[in-house]
Amino acid sequence: MKNIRIGTRDSQLAMWQAEWVQSQLTELYPHLNFELVSMKTKGDKILDVPLSKIGDKGLFTKELEQGLLNDELDMAVHSLKDMPTLLPPGLIISAFCEREEPRDVFLSRNGVPIEDLPEGAIIGTSSLRRKSQLKHYRPDLNFMDLRGNLQTRWRKLQESDMAGIVLAAAGVKRLGWEERITQILPEDMMLSAVGQGSIAVEIDEKRSDIAELLSGLNHIATEKAVKSERALMRKLEGGCQVPIGALGQVVKGEIILRGMVASLDGTRLIKAEAKGTDPESVGIEVANRLIEQGANSILAEIR
Numbered sequence: 001m002k003n004i005r006i007g008t009r010d011s012q013l014a015m016w017q018a019e020w021v022q023s024q025l026t027e028l029y030p031h032l033n034f035e036l037v038s039m040k041t042k043g044d045k046i047l048d049v050p051l052s053k054i055g056d057k058g059l060f061t062k063e064l065e066q067g068l069l070n071d072e073l074d075m076a077v078h079s080l081k082d083m084p085t086l087l088p089p090g091l092i093i094s095a096f097c098e099r100e101e102p103r104d105v106f107l108s109r110n111g112v113p114i115e116d117l118p119e120g121a122i123i124g125t126s127s128l129r130r131k132s133q134l135k136h137y138r139p140d141l142n143f144m145d146l147r148g149n150l151q152t153r154w155r156k157l158q159e160s161d162m163a164g165i166v167l168a169a170a171g172v173k174r175l176g177w178e179e180r181i182t183q184i185l186p187e188d189m190m191l192s193a194v195g196q197g198s199i200a201v202e203i204d205e206k207r208s209d210i211a212e213l214l215s216g217l218n219h220i221a222t223e224k225a226v227k228s229e230r231a232l233m234r235k236l237e238g239g240c241q242v243p244i245g246a247l248g249q250v251v252k253g254e255i256i257l258r259g260m261v262a263s264l265d266g267t268r269l270i271k272a273e274a275k276g277t278d279p280e281s282v283g284i285e286v287a288n289r290l291i292e293q294g295a296n297s298i299l300a301e302i303r
């Protein structure tokens with residue numbers, strides 16, 4: 001029986017996602033054997049520094065991509081959110097799996113939603129995107145850097161004097177932690193990260209055999225939405241380490257894309273929106289509208 005190697009990081013969330021891809025493929029192709037190969041990435045090893053300070057693109061993807069290029073892996077499963085907008089030459093995303101809830105959630109230690117937290121409450125997050133938007137909404141809030149996998153972040157919340165933490169709903173749901181969610185943050189308070197909630201499967205562009213297997217996992221509406229978000233990000237030259245939010249939604253085949261750029265202190269926050277059918281042009285249009293409103297000067301300050 002043919003053996004197909006699926007690469008993944010070894011965090012509990014990454015393993016859940018890779019196992020999900022494995023089970024979908026096994027169901028579609030019961031005569032093939034899909035094997036998981038787990039590895040640690042640089043982003044899993046450096047845990048004491050906020051991602052924005054490491055400033056390295058592909059922190060969670062490089063080792064897996066090396067595996068694809070060296071023919072040690074046949075495919076690599078990633079959270080799309082962790083993937084740079086430009087892939088290494090020779091690699092492509094072969095499937096954008098159907099998106100889970102894209103929004104962020106607040107996990108409050110005492111069950112108190114963000115709007116009712118006491119003045120000066122401390123929120124755990126290292127994400128510039130989450131901090132800037134929360135600062136904009138409530139300038140009195142304080143922040144504590146928080147990295148590590150979801151288990152680590154939950155444990156740190158219990159052990160510290162933080163009021164709560166902000167996480168992607170998708171990860172929280174995949175780990176079965178729904179009951180820990182205090183609130184889903186609405187898009188006008190917290191626009192999610194580019195690609196958030198979608199699982200992407202990356203392959204060597206020469207492996208048309210693998211691409212064929214994966215065609216059954218691609219979800220067209222998700223693909224359109226996240227491609228528009230990634231086009232916006234590419235135009236603004238952001239990584240996941242800048243305060244940019246974007247959410248595309250496909251309604252009757254048309255993409256509606258909203259984008260947001262904020263300053264770190266939350267005093268400036270700009271938004272733009274556009275509609276269309278071509279992901280690339282919708283993404284660029286929203287990016288240009290953000291640039292017209294001063295996005296580049298906000299981003300230049302941060303870089």
Ligand SMILES: NCc1[nH]cc(CCC(=O)O)c1CC(=O)O
Pocket residue numbers: 079080081082166167168169170171195196197198199
């Ligand atoms: N930055 C790490 C990361 N990458 C993807 C997810 C969640 C899963 C997803 O967005 O698909 C998370 C955790 C989080 O931000 O809470």
